[in-house]
Amino acid sequence: MPKMGESITEGTIINWLVNEGDSFDEGDILCEVATDKVDNEVPAPASGRMLEHVKSAQEVVPIGDVIAILELSNKKNKSSPPSGEMPKGQRGTKQKPSKNEENIVHPSAPKNTIKKKPKQASSFTVNKNIFISPLVESMAKAHHISYEELSRIPGTGKEGRLRKSDVITYIEEGRPFKFAQPVPEVSGFQVPDLTFDKGTGKIVKMDRMRQMIADHMVFSASTAPHVTAYVEADLTEMVQWRNANKVAFKEKYNEKLTFTPLFVEAVARAIQDFPMINSSLDGENIIVKEEINIGMATALPSGNLIVPVVKNADKKDLKALAENTNELVGKARDNKLKGDDTKGSTFTISNVGTFGSLMGTPIINQPEAAILATGIIKKRAEVMEREDGDSIEVRHMMYLSLSFDHRIVDGYLAGSFLKRVADNMEQFDTKRKF
Template sequence: MSESVSLPALGESVTEGTVTRWLKQVGDRVEVDEPLLEVSTDKVDTEIPSPVAGVIEEILVAEDETVEVGTVLVTIGSGAEAPAEAPAADAPAAEEAPAEAPVPEAAPVAEAPAPAAEQAPAVESPVTPAEVAAAPAESAPVAEVPSTDAPAPAEEAPTEAAPTETAPTESAPAEAEAAPAAPAPDAAPVAEVAPAAEVAPAPEAAPAPAVSAEQAAPAATASAETAEAPVTAPDAHAGYVTPLVRKLANEHGVSLDGLTGTGVGGRIRKQDVLEASSAADTSAPESAETPAAAEAPEVSPLRGTTVPMSRLRKVIAERAVISMQSSAQLTSVVEVDVTLVANLRNRVKADFQAKTGQKLSFLPFFALAAAEALTTNPIINATIDGDTIVYPPQENMAIAVDTERGLLTPVIRDAASLDLAGFAAQIADLAARTRENKLKPDELAGGTFTLTNTGSRGALFDTPIVFLPQSAILGTGIVVKKPVVVSDAAGDAIAIRSMVYLALSYDHRIVDGADAARFLVTIKNRLEAGAFEGNLGI
């Protein structure tokens, strides 16, 4: 009875998957929960295990083919019919052996032993099954008939004709394979082997003791060669490496060249990469010294000098100390999956730059999501005025800009009214004019909330300081791809996702931890949904 294996659900919003690799082939046996194939979706790369045990009968979806969830991928049978059909498949080959023997060519060669030549092609053998069973052990030399080392003379053919007819059944397969290899002058001895094939199916064949060592050797060799051939079949794809394993190898600095895999068919698995990485760590001290010595860091000219603080640096220092002493600050952090944002950005960034003249980075997405979250969580945008809380009528978002003179925060007015194109244009303009010292005084004042992109220099996240009179500042870390656990109705799976940390520092005098969490989760949900097509502004 056959069982069908379909593509299972791999995620809440996943509707299709691409078969990247078959780990089993038709005729292979598979056990329950043994990996059948590898499938890739926009959320996960994973192996599909077999729900049943049996023999693969038919593969219905080819590699690199994309199908919908629920599509039948393969049929698996019990494999019980295979042993019964095997002898039946072999029998016709044995019966056809006489037809393939070069009988017409044998007549011109064997002129002397005419009586034997007449018996060779006869269909009805004069030897009865009883005589075959009682055949003496001297019939063993038949296995030497096809040998090419010492061809038998034509005049000896009559003496070998009779033993050939009483050849034991065990030697028949070896003789059938060797017969076509016999040279043309010895065609007569080859033709004499044909009757042995007629006798081969008889169950009363000579017992095993009648088989000599010379007879067993060719058959054993042929059987060994046949048995060894399927062993190397799975190695045809041993060089294939899944994207997950390749990413893991890159992260650990492991070279896949020459690495021996322990997976199905010799495939390299993540355990092989981790073991190779652990082995490499033992010799890391010796190898790590060479790159450090070859690539010396650049020494700053300020090393060993003393310089006075600039006026801007004094202002920043004073404000930082006052803010820390006058407010109760703490930081909350969330990790956000921005894979859908990254995918959208990759699709539209060329068109976006062509139409707006601006590069589309992640920062406009973060700014837009934060501005929207401020409108629904106004306490994050509020300020303290004595014993009162002031809720501004609009969101004026200050953007931290790193300059040679120090950190400055020009302000984007009414940020909640902008789309991605508007944010990209204002961020680029303010950053350029800030570094060129061309800002107007009022462009540095009036901010109600600050956004600082600490990830622009590679930081995962930090705990930024809130500058009074504002009550909160959001720090965005670097966007990195890494393996994470993806959970859905089908279960848990490991997937490569684009991730980022968002850190919100806030004044605990008016903002509680729950307020900060609600604000961060609002941004997180907005970014993970990735629905920004209507906010591009192009």
Template sequence: MNVIMPQLGETVLEGMVANWYKKVGDKVEADESLFDVETDKVTSEIPTPVAGVLTEILVAAGTTVKVGTVLAIIREEGSTSEVTAAPASENVVAAVARPAIAGNSAQIQSRMPERSNDAQVRLSPVVRRLLGENGLSPEQVTGTGNNGRITREDVLAYLASKPSRLDKTAAPLSRHTAATTQPVLSAPQPVAVSVGKDDLVLPLNKIRRATASHMVRSKTTTPHAVQAVEVDFQAVDKARQAVGKEWKEREGYSLTYMPFIVRAVCDAIGKYPYINSSFGNDELIVHKRVHLGIAVDVNFEGLLATVVRDADHRNLRGLAAEINRLASAARRNQLKPDELAGGTYTISNSGTFGTLFSTSIINQPQAAILSADGVRKKPVVIEGPDGDVIAIRPIGILAQSFDHRAFDGAYSASFLRYLKEIIENRDWLNEI
């Protein structure tokens, strides 16, 4: 069986084989860790697809290849036939100088071309992007990784040692641009920061850099608008309090507000389908399936949007289980490729930190994102048959940032109003 480079996300076209857990000749079991794949967003541990013997490793650790490239060959248990792989070199980024070589990983690395010939192929996606953004070539940076491979820290260290480089290159770049293109408005360059002797300079990890890049791209390409509603979570709280202790003992985790919000969002999208869309080139792509992204903080190092697939086909109990499973896997760095790809609408749960109101940045290429902020007891006016009364209720704010190109404020507001009605009026105890 051919082991191929998996698709780690809908926009990811390549990945770097960061590490092999097995060597040629080793016996492997199904679902046993086989290798790590690194992209600019996440490092994923890829399991063995079948049980058998690892007969060939075609792509060495540290090599970046396109999705679908054959990385290794496993002879399945009970099979005596030989498996022939498609030439890996056709799919290798800045292809290697010779065909893939069978043998253990140490032999492969010793037979790989010298760095001057395969510098590009041994660059991870994040390193390649760093070099490109700063106009550097691999030859300018001294690598400290295995076999001289350039790491992200190597590039950042080089940039830190050249503080005046941006000023020197800015003028020639401007002249070239003016000579070859029409004048356009460009995003302002970051203000230069002077580093004091007591300041701590921390290189950004790959998740933090990917998050930063995505947020800037979203804000500069999408006209964000924000609306919010106050929601009374009394009906939700009654259900949580009725089953909370039993739920925790049986399931092993607490029943939070999030599954209720997700369930209500799915129903509201059914009535307002444009919320579950993406803005394309002069067209609105309305997604039939609801794949809800749940933004998960990874130990303050960045955000990952885990995806609950076909969320509208799951009941409350199923949503709670899947949300908890994905969040746990994200924090243990054990997410599978499909669990980060294909989201159509995202919910940011900053309410776990007690926030009052958040304006989230849209997760591209989606059209909207919902922020679920903290729920706290507040005095509110309740309209009753005998007049208004003041009561203490659990109140939280749901705020939606949306792409104003995709739909207008009236549509977004109607969605939020309907979402509020569902949360406040549903008999949630019957849903559990």
């Protein structure tokens, strides 16, 4: 294993480019070696034949250890034995080569013997089997580049392997594949690359918050495979109880009794029953949150969106939930929210019904696992099953839609959780006191 820097003590053999028994010419690349600081192609010091790979691909080898045994011709290597014979004392056995022989990159070998033939990527694809060297991995961590994004970067190394220069160029270009999606290779008809006419009109520059929202939404949609499930809930009992008690609640606590704290309460109870919905994905690990902090998607006067958070919603009674939600909504509308008011959300509710929407398909508030949208509460004629027979009654109905990250939440969990939220709303205790 050749020395590749003062502080380098070991290297990883990425792959062998010359198989055992194959011949090679001086300057041919024998193997590729990765370290935590530099990636190297190891050239042949002279023409010859590969006798044995002492170390295998992906094996970590200390500097100076034997990685291969070569048979070198005397054309280009003065130190090789005449007529291809092995030195005295090594005939018939494979002894440990001398220090100069171990370091395949011979000091006397000219620098221009390394043949670099970069392979240019003609189109954007995802390399699922990409090898990430320690150097590239450390660069990616420093710039917060995920493994998924690394797989999108065209590599110019052997078989598309990423080099340090590839990552540097990619970063200098502004990380163009940060939110990109791969285009599958298909045969037959290809959709042409169209240039769309975006029309003319008044130009409105996005403010900083809108740009951040746009980036966050694109990131969420491109990172998490979104699936949306729907249920319909009969909120008649909840609506009637709230209408009958909102005045008394206001007089007693000086707080408005909206549907928001009632929704937060129903969701928090359902999360207690299905804690896996209250989670985040960290690489290959799922983090199930201990706290239940409910975010409320709230529109600002500017039209932008912000998510204030009700902390420990499962531990608060209706009075505390009403105070908390009213305070946060008021701060949002007055642009007085503080940093702590919008941090720590583990699950988000988006009340699209506020704007008259029947239902919605919300985008997950990363890094959460799911988001619930509540639609407009609408009176409808429904068939009700009673002991004395079916009847048609006017009921207050609402659609609930749950968008979830299918990487960590499957249909069974999502459907069960959503049904539990609906049940909590439908089975509202109309005799409850406050």
